[in-house]
Structure formats: C-alpha cells, structure tokens
Amino acid sequence: MRLNDLTIKQAKQGLRNKEFSSEELVKTCLDVIEKRNKSLNAFITVCKDEALDKARKADDLLKNGQDLPLLGIPIAAKDIFSTKGIRTTAASKVLDNYIPQYDATVIRKLKDTGAIIVGKTNLDAWAHGSSGENSDFGPTKNPWNEEYVPGGSSSGSAVSVASGMALGATGTDTGGSIRLPASFTNTVGLKPTYGRVSRYGIIAMASSLDSIGHFTKTVEDSALILGVTAGKDEFDATTPSETVPDYQTSLTKRIKGLRIGVPKEYVSGQEGVTAEVKANFNESLKTLEKLGAEIIDISLPNTEYGIACYYIIQPAEVSSNLARFDGIRYGNERESFGDEAKRRIMLGTFTLSVGYYDAYYKKAMKVRTLIINDFEKAFEKIDAIASPVSPTKPWKIGDKTNDPLKMYLSDILTVNCNLAGIPGLTVPSGFIDKLPTGIQFLGPKFSEDLLFRIGHAFEQETKFYEKKAYET
Amino acid sequence: MKKKLMKHKVVIGLEVHIELKTKSKMFCNCSTQYFGEKPNTHTCPVCLGLPGALPVPNQLAIEWCVMIGQALNCQIPPFSKFDRKNYFYPDLPKGYQISQYVQPFCVKGFIDINGKKVGITRVHMEEDTGKLMHETSASLIDFNRSGVPLVEIVTEPDFDNSKDVKMYLQKLQQLVRYLGVADADMEKGQMRLEPNISISLNPSSNELPKYKVEVKNINSFGFVEKAINYELERQLEILEKGETPVQETRGWNESKAITVSQRVKEEANDYRYFPEPDIPPIRWTEKKIEELKTQIPELPDKKSTRFQRQYQLSSYDAEILIKNLSLADYFEEAVKAAKENATAKHIANYIINTKVDTDKILPAELVEKITQANRVETVSADELKTVVKKVIKDNPKIVQDYKKGNENVIQFAIGQVMYIIKKKIDANIVRKLILEELK
Numbered sequence: 046m047r048l049n050d051l052t053i054k055q056a057k058q059g060l061r062n063k064e065f066s067s068e069e070l071v072k073t074c075l076d077v078i079e080k081r082n083k084s085l086n087a088f089i090t091v092c093k094d095e096a097l098d099k100a101r102k103a104d105d106l107l108k109n110g111q112d113l114p115l116l117g118i119p120i121a122a123k124d125i126f127s128t129k130g131i132r133t134t135a136a137s138k139v140l141d142n143y144i145p146q147y148d149a150t151v152i153r154k155l156k157d158t159g160a161i162i163v164g165k166t167n168l169d170a171w172a173h174g175s176s177g178e179n180s181d182f183g184p185t186k187n188p189w190n191e192e193y194v195p196g197g198s199s200s201g202s203a204v205s206v207a208s209g210m211a212l213g214a215t216g217t218d219t220g221g222s223i224r225l226p227a228s229f230t231n232t233v234g235l236k237p238t239y240g241r242v243s244r245y246g247i248i249a250m251a252s253s254l255d256s257i258g259h260f261t262k263t264v265e266d267s268a269l270i271l272g273v274t275a276g277k278d279e280f281d282a283t284t285p286s287e288t289v290p291d292y293q294t295s296l297t298k299r300i301k302g303l304r305i306g307v308p309k310e311y312v313s314g315q316e317g318v319t320a321e322v323k324a325n326f327n328e329s330l331k332t333l334e335k336l337g338a339e340i341i342d343i344s345l346p347n348t349e350y351g352i353a354c355y356y357i358i359q360p361a362e363v364s365s366n367l368a369r370f371d372g373i374r375y376g377n378e379r380e381s382f383g384d385e386a387k388r389r390i391m392l393g394t395f396t397l398s399v400g401y402y403d404a405y406y407k408k409a410m411k412v413r414t415l416i417i418n419d420f421e422k423a424f425e426k427i428d429a430i431a432s433p434v435s436p437t438k439p440w441k442i443g444d445k446t447n448d449p450l451k452m453y454l455s456d457i458l459t460v461n462c463n464l465a466g467i468p469g470l471t472v473p474s475g476f477i478d479k480l481p482t483g484i485q486f487l488g489p490k491f492s493e494d495l496l497f498r499i500g501h502a503f504e505q506e507t508k509f510y511e512k513k514a515y516e517t
Numbered sequence: 518m519k520k521k522l523m524k525h526k527v528v529i530g531l532e533v534h535i536e537l538k539t540k541s542k543m544f545c546n547c548s549t550q551y552f553g554e555k556p557n558t559h560t561c562p563v564c565l566g567l568p569g570a571l572p573v574p575n576q577l578a579i580e581w582c583v584m585i586g587q588a589l590n591c592q593i594p595p596f597s598k599f600d601r602k603n604y605f606y607p608d609l610p611k612g613y614q615i616s617q618y619v620q621p622f623c624v625k626g627f628i629d630i631n632g633k634k635v636g637i638t639r640v641h642m643e644e645d646t647g648k649l650m651h652e653t654s655a656s657l658i659d660f661n662r663s664g665v666p667l668v669e670i671v672t673e674p675d676f677d678n679s680k681d682v683k684m685y686l687q688k689l690q691q692l693v694r695y696l697g698v699a700d701a702d703m704e705k706g707q708m709r710l711e712p713n714i715s716i717s718l719n720p721s722s723n724e725l726p727k728y729k730v731e732v733k734n735i736n737s738f739g740f741v742e743k744a745i746n747y748e749l750e751r752q753l754e755i756l757e758k759g760e761t762p763v764q765e766t767r768g769w770n771e772s773k774a775i776t777v778s779q780r781v782k783e784e785a786n787d788y789r790y791f792p793e794p795d796i797p798p799i800r801w802t803e804k805k806i807e808e809l810k811t812q813i814p815e816l817p818d819k820k821s822t823r824f825q826r827q828y829q830l831s832s833y834d835a836e837i838l839i840k841n842l843s844l845a846d847y848f849e850e851a852v853k854a855a856k857e858n859a860t861a862k863h864i865a866n867y868i869i870n871t872k873v874d875t876d877k878i879l880p881a882e883l884v885e886k887i888t889q890a891n892r893v894e895t896v897s898a899d900e901l902k903t904v905v906k907k908v909i910k911d912n913p914k915i916v917q918d919y920k921k922g923n924e925n926v927i928q929f930a931i932g933q934v935m936y937i938i939k940k941k942i943d944a945n946i947v948r949k950l951i952l953e954e955l956k
Binding site: 098126127133135140143145146147149244245246247248249251252253279280281282283286361362365367368369371372373376394397398402406481 | 572797
C-alpha cells in the first residue's frame with residue numbers, strides 16, 4: 046500500500062508516529078498527479094513547489110510536537126475556491142488568467158489547520174454541469190474506467206481523492222455537484238446544511254443553493270474536515286451562529302433503532318431510476334436493516350417539481366452572479382463564456398424580467414416552500430432519509446452532452462436537498478458493471494452528526510471504500 | 518415663471534439620496550472617509566465585487582435608515598429584505614446594486630412643508646457606486662465610494678411649486694444632521710436630488726400626467742428651484758402647443774441655466790429585481806423599533822415651537838436658532854448660564870445680531886459679555902455733548918471723511934468719545950449725537 050492510499054486519519058497517525066514525513070506523503074500524491082493527470086485531467090493547476098515547501102514546514106512543526114487537525118495532509122481544492130496568489134479559473138476561459146488577492150474562508154481554515162493545498166481541481170465551468178465534461182480545460186475522466194464520466198460538477202475533486210492524488214478535496218454542491226461525483230467515484234461526499242460552511246471566497250453559482258463540502262475516502266475523514274470548515278464566518282451573513290458539535294464523538298454510535306425513511310417518489314420508477322440502481326439501493330437498505338435501523342416508507346409529494354423549480358431559481362441567481370464577469374476589471378471578455386453558462390444567463394435573465402417574474406421566479410419560490418415543508422413533515426416521523434444518488438450508473442463521455450435537459454435530469458434525486466437547505470451525505474454502496482455507485486443520506490438542518498453516524502455504520506459494514514480504482 | 522393662460526396643475530415628486538456617515542461601508546469594513554483620498558485606496562474584495570466576495574450588512578447603517586424613516590413619520594414594517602437591482606455600468610462592480618425594492622425599511626410617512634402635508638412614499642437602504650473619471654485617453658474607475666451606505670427617500674408627487682421643494686430639501690438636510698446620521702453636504706455629493714416634474718392640464722382630476730421628466734445633476738438647493746422653474750416653462754410651452762412632453766431624464770446645465778435631454782426612457786428600465794440571497798431578511802421586534810425611536814433627538818419643528826413658547830421668541834428668531842443643532846444647544850446653554858442676569862430673548866437677539874462665533878466663545882463667556890454690555894452707566898447729556906464737540910473739533914478729518922461719504926469714520930468718532938468718557942455708555946446715543954453735530 047502506498048502512502049496516498051491512506052485515509053486522513055491513518056496518515057495523521059503515521060505522521061505523528063514518524064513512520065513517514067509530510068514531504069513523502071505529498072510527494073507520493075504529486076507523483077500520481079504527474080503520472081495520471083494527463084489522462085484523468087483532474088487538476089487545472091498543480092502547486093508542486095508550494096506544496097512541497099509547505100510540507101517541509103509541516104514536518105518541522107510535527108517534529109516540534111505540533112498537533113493540528115490537518116497538519117501535513119495533502120488536500121485538493123476545486124478551482125472555484127479563491128486561493129491567494131494561485132490562479133482560480135472556475136474552469137472557464139473567462140478567468141484563465143485571474144489570480145485572487147485573497148483566500149476563501151474555507152481555504153484559510155484548511156491552511157490554518159495545517160492542510161497542504163496540492164492543486165486546483167477541474168470542474169464543469171462555473172460548476173454548471175453533472176458530468177465533468179463541461180470544462181473549458183477539457184473533460185475529467187473516471188479513474189474506474191476512463192471512457193466514463195466521473196460526475197460533476199466537482200469532477201476533479203472526486204477524481205483526485207478516488208485516484209490517490211490527494212487525501213481529501215473540497216467541493217461545492219448546488220444541485221448535487223458533490224454527491225453525484227462521489228457516487229460515481231467510490232468516494233464519500235458531504236453536502237452540509239446551507240450556511241454550515243462559509244461561502245466567502247468561493248465563486249458563486251446560485252447563492253441561495255450553494256453548499257460548501259468535500260470529498261474523502263471515509264466518513265470519519267469527512268467528519269474531520271467538517272470540524273475544521275464549519276461555523277459562523279463574519280464574512281458570510283448566511284452562516285448562523287449554531288454551534289459546531291464534535292463530529293468525531295457521535296460517529297461510532299450504533300444506528301440501532303434509527304428510523305430511516307425511503308421516499309416512494311425516489312424509487313417508484315417515475316423519476317427514471319434504473320433497475321440496476323434500484324437493486325443496489327435495496328441491497329443497501331438490507332444492510333441498514335441488518336444494522337438495526339428501521340426502514341419506513343414515506344412520501345415527499347412535491348418531489349416531481351424539484352427540477353423545474355431548481356431550473357428557475359438557479360439560472361436566475363446565476364444570471365445575476367455572472368454579471369460581474371464583464372472583462373473590465375479582471376478576466377477576459379464575455380465572449381469567452383461557454384454555451385452552458387450563456388444558456389443559464391439567458392434563462393435567468395428571462396425568468397427575472399418584468400412580466401415573467403411572477404409566473405416563473407415567484408412561483409418557483411412558492412414551490413420551494415412546498416418542498417421544504419415536505420421534508421419538515423417527513424422528519425417529524427423519521428430520523429433521516431435514504432435514497433439513491435443518481436438514477437443511473439455513470440454514463441459514457443459524450444452520451445448526454447448534446448441534450449442539456451437529459452443532463453439536468455441526472456440531478457433529479459439530489460436537487461431537492463439543496464432547495465430545502467438540508468444536509469446530504471453520499472457513501473459508496475457498491476458497483477454496477479464495475480462502476481461505482483453510492484447511497485445518499487439526508488437529514489434535518491444541522492444533522493450532519495447523525496448523517497456521519499449512519500454513513501459510518503454503513504461504510505464499516507460494507508467496506509466498499511477499501512476498493513481502489515486501480516492497483517498501485 | 519411667466520403667467521400662462523392655460524389652466525394647469527404642477528406635479529412634482531422627489532427622490533433624494535443621502536450618504537450615511539457610518540465609519541465603515543454598507544457591506545464591508547472599508548472606511549467611508551473617501552473624500553479627497555487617492556483613488557482605490559478604500560477598497561477590498563467585497564466593494565470591488567471580486568469573485569466569491571459576499572456582503573455583510575452594516576447594522577448601524579440599517580438602524581440609521583430606520584431612524585430617518587421614523588423622523589419622517591414612516592411606518593416600520595416588522596419584516597424587510599434587500600433585493601438585487603441588476604444593471605450594467607462600469608462603476609457597478611458586481612453588475613447589480615444591493616438595494617431594497619418590494620419591502621423597504623420605512624414606508625408611508627409624511628412631512629409638513631409650509632403647512633402642507635407631503636407624503637413620504639418610502640425610505641430605503643442601498644449602496645453607493647464607484648465613480649467614473651473620464652480622461653482624454655481612457656475612462657478610469659475609482660471604487661473608494663463603492664459600497665458607501667446610501668439612503669433613498671422618495672416622496673409622493675405632492676409638490677406643486679419649486680419653493681416648497683426647496684424648503685423640503687432644506688428641512689430634510691436639517692433633519693439628517695439633527696439625527697447625526699449624515700452630513701448631507703451637497704458639494705461633496707453626500708446629498709443628491711432628482712425631482713420628477715410634470716404638468717397636468719386637468720387640475721380637478723387626481724390622475725397623474727401620462728409623462729414625467731426626471732432632472733439630474735442638480736448640486737445646490739438654489740439650482741433646484743431654477744431647474745424646476747425652467748422645466749415647468751418648457752413643459753407648459755409644449756403642452757400649449759397641444760403636444761405631450763417626452764418622458765425622459767434631463768440634466769441641469771448650470772452655466773446655461775437650462776435642462777438638457779440626457780436619456781429618453783422608451784419604457785421603464787427592467788432591473789430584474791429579486792431577493793438578495795446573500796443577506797438574510799431582517800425581522801424587527803417592536804421593542805427594537807421603539808428603542809430606536811427613543812434615540813431620536815428633539816427634531817427642528819418641535820424645537821422651534823418649544824423655543825417660541827418657552828423663551829417667548831418670535832418664530833423668525835426661533836427658526837434661526839434651530840437652523841443647526843449646535844447653535845440651538847449653544848443658545849440653551851447660554852440661557853441656563855445666564856440665570857437672572859439676562860433674558861432668553863436678550864441672549865437670542867445677541868446671538869442672532871452679533872453672529873457669535875460659537876466655536877470660540879463659551880456660552881458662559883457670552884453671558885458675561887451680555888451682562889457687561891447691559892451695565893450701561895449714565896452720563897449727563899451736556900457732558901456728552903461737550904465731549905462729542907471736542908472730539909470733532911480735535912479731529913477735523915472726521916468731518917472731511919464724513920462729507921466724502923465715509924461712514925466708517927463715525928465708528929472712529931464713537932471710539933474717541935468712549936475713550937475720553939471712560940465709562941460704559943450706550944454707543945447708539947453717542948452715534949446719534951455725533952450725527953447731529955455733523956449735520
């Protein structure tokens with residue numbers, strides 16, 4: 046086993062016990078990047094020299110007995126997180142020469158706790174996409190089979206963790222952009238409660254939906270990172286002062302007696318969930334039952350309106366958020382925008398226009414309230430929800446690129462969670478035709494600790510995470 | 518205005534923008550003291566609209582906005598929010614301005630102007646933009662002003678003449694200064710006004726004219742009167758020809774004293790307003806609203822009434838004393854210090870007539886001066902006359918200069934008389950005697 050196959054927890058132990066140095070650990074990751082990034086295209090920018098320099102500094106601190114949550118751990122950052130002095134492109138040609146003058150709050154927190162940023166990962170431009178193909182820097186490929194998409198929009202981050210280029214990676218999830226790629230790459234993906242993690246410094250896609258999360262190999266690692274990134278930020282007015290619990294302590298609690306709801310709308314077939322995905326999901330439910338959880342059928346009656354509602358609100362906010370990229374003060378001119386961004390700018394501009402606002406945006410906001418109510422009502426009777434993440438297994442590169450609507454529908458099981466602002470956790474649940482698939486757990490706002498507990502129990506029982514994309 | 522034969526009704530409404538004088542900007546920690554500073558030195562990712570930056574509202578600015586509304590007798594709805602006003606302009610770094618559209622902080626107020634009630638439609642909070650500077654080879658942008666808290670006060674179209682408009686603006690300026698929330702210095706651009714002017718040919722109808730003309734670039738209260746009057750004549754001329762003036766934005770050209778067309782509005786601008794997702798809505802408790810109300814000091818109108826009643830001042834004197842809060846406070850301090858030695862009326866007259874430098878003379882010192890001046894000693898009329906005659910005789914220049922029309926020489930003569938008498942006497946009596954002697 047190579048160092049980069051370790052979980053963050055294992056790596057921390059190894060560093061503390063002086064089994065290896067941070068420099069060695071980071072070097073191993075950089076080696077894989079060097080070897081495989083050409084084909085996988087997971088990174089847009091690799092910070093080799095800075096990373097090695099920081100690793101050596103981390104080693105000094107380790108020698109002095111310093112103990113920080115992520116000291117010496119190589120982490121990748123989605124290239125939509127502002128990094129001071131390091132080019133941040135959002136995978137769009139518009140920003141291919143933009144160097145931020147400040148760090149996103151999450152980046153600052155990661156650095157402050159000793160993490161080493163190895164590079165900036167590829168994504169669907171501006172986080173617009175579900176497959177990882179819509180990048181101006183070329184598509185990211187799935188390390189489990191390079192003919193297949195890794196899922197998006199946080200494609201590069203998912204792939205970086207799945208292929209041992211970093212031990213963890215940051216992502217953003219506006220409609221499924223963390224959970225979907227996690228499910229397609231056999232990684233753990235967390236979309237926290239809206240506002241749990243600061244959005245400051247992360248290039249906004251749809252401000253009322255953007256959740257800031259991350260990818261790891263295990264649920265335990267995911268909890269560790271959230272412990273660092275969560276909390277009130279004076280630079281983000283949407284982060285509440287809700288206390289951050291110690292996610293590690295509740296992690297190992299058993300899940301016996303927990304009531305886990307399965308929304309009939311998610312598995313009835315009407316949302317296009319394939320038989321193979323359903324079969325995999327049913328297997329997962331059996332595992333949960335074996336662990337003592339009670340599986341309860343529930344209904345979220347407004348589920349079917351989710352995508353329509355999402356594709357009104359999200360482009361509306363996108364159209365406003367992308368207005369600043371006018372090429373006057375930084376970046377390139379507007380003609381550098383790709384088709385998908387243009388599509389969303391036009392959609393959003395249209396739905397916000399006088400005479401259309403009431404029919405589209407205002408109505409969508411009302412539907413959003415109904416969807417929120419659906420979840421709130423459901424959580425009166427159950428502790429958490431389980432569902433598949435993607436209605437299908439990963440698809441071949443190119444399969445959906447000419448049909449935007451088809452692409453949008455791949456988020457059908459994930460967007461409602463964003464509309465409601467609740468947390469979601471994706472955990473590997475096995476393989477379909479040798480391609481990874483995952484299960485997602487949803488809970489009430491600020492119930493990340495509960496989701497970690499369920500995810501951890503499921504993961505320790507199934508141990509799918511131990512399977513690697515390729516032998517090294 | 519020239520008298521016109523046609524029957525008509527003037528309809529004017531006002532939009533006023535006032536910069537608040539909070540220490541930091543509306544949505545970031547940058548300083549608001551940008552006036553005269555080097556361009557782009559008061560900026561950060563937030564007010565530069567850099568990717569990923571987020572607005573965090575300035576609580577004090579919001580409270581001040583509410584207090585302005587309360588001072589204008591507005592209702593404060595318990596629920597309010599910010600909206601995005603989307604439009605493109607190079608001085609607007611985010612491509613949208615954070616403003617308030619459907620749920621502003623203050624609604625439905627009024628203010629008394631010349632005994633007439635003028636409705637205040639709304640008072641809302643927004644952010645200022647950057648400033649464009651057009652050089653010969655390029656246009657430059659200074660973002661120091663970007664994000665400075667701006668309060669917009671909108672009136673109903675209740676004005677029917679330019680004099681009332683001017684008075685409203687003066688009162689508004691006085692009000693925000695009393696509240697201590699803004700300096701509202703027109704020359705520094707801290708107060709900007711845009712009248713909307715139109716004329717109805719059907720005075721009995723309550724229906725508004727089908728067009729309106731907005732006038733911008735007016736940077737003094739004097740010009741507002743001129744601009745409105747010019748505009749009314751212009752519009753009336755068009756109406757009398759049986760035509761309708763174009764709905765447009767015009768600019769006030771100070772040197773030519775005319776308004777010129779700037780932008781014709783084909784239809785209302787579509788700003789694609791929607792709720793600002795980066796700022797949670799604001800919910801007020803009744804307690805908080807009441808608390809803010811208690812922070813409002815006695816306002817000019819009330820103070821004037823009280824001064825007239827409590828100190829037996831004329832409304833003219835009272836209005837002068839309340840013009841600014843510091844003068845009003847100075848007057849009351851002096852009254853307190855005087856006790857029985859001088860009446861309030863006397864102090865008021867002294868302050869008004871001698872234009873006391875309130876920064877240099879303490880109220881107690883002023884009282885001292887007044888009581889001294891009051892202690893006039895008597896000198897017999899004959900003795901005085903003798904001295905006056907002697908002064909004029911000893912100083913032939915007095916007569917010469919006086920005949921040449923130099924009135925200042927009287928002051929010199931009074932001084933000479935006083936010097937010889939060496940007593941505190943009423944200068945007016947001396948003056949009278951000198952003038953008689955010079956006849």
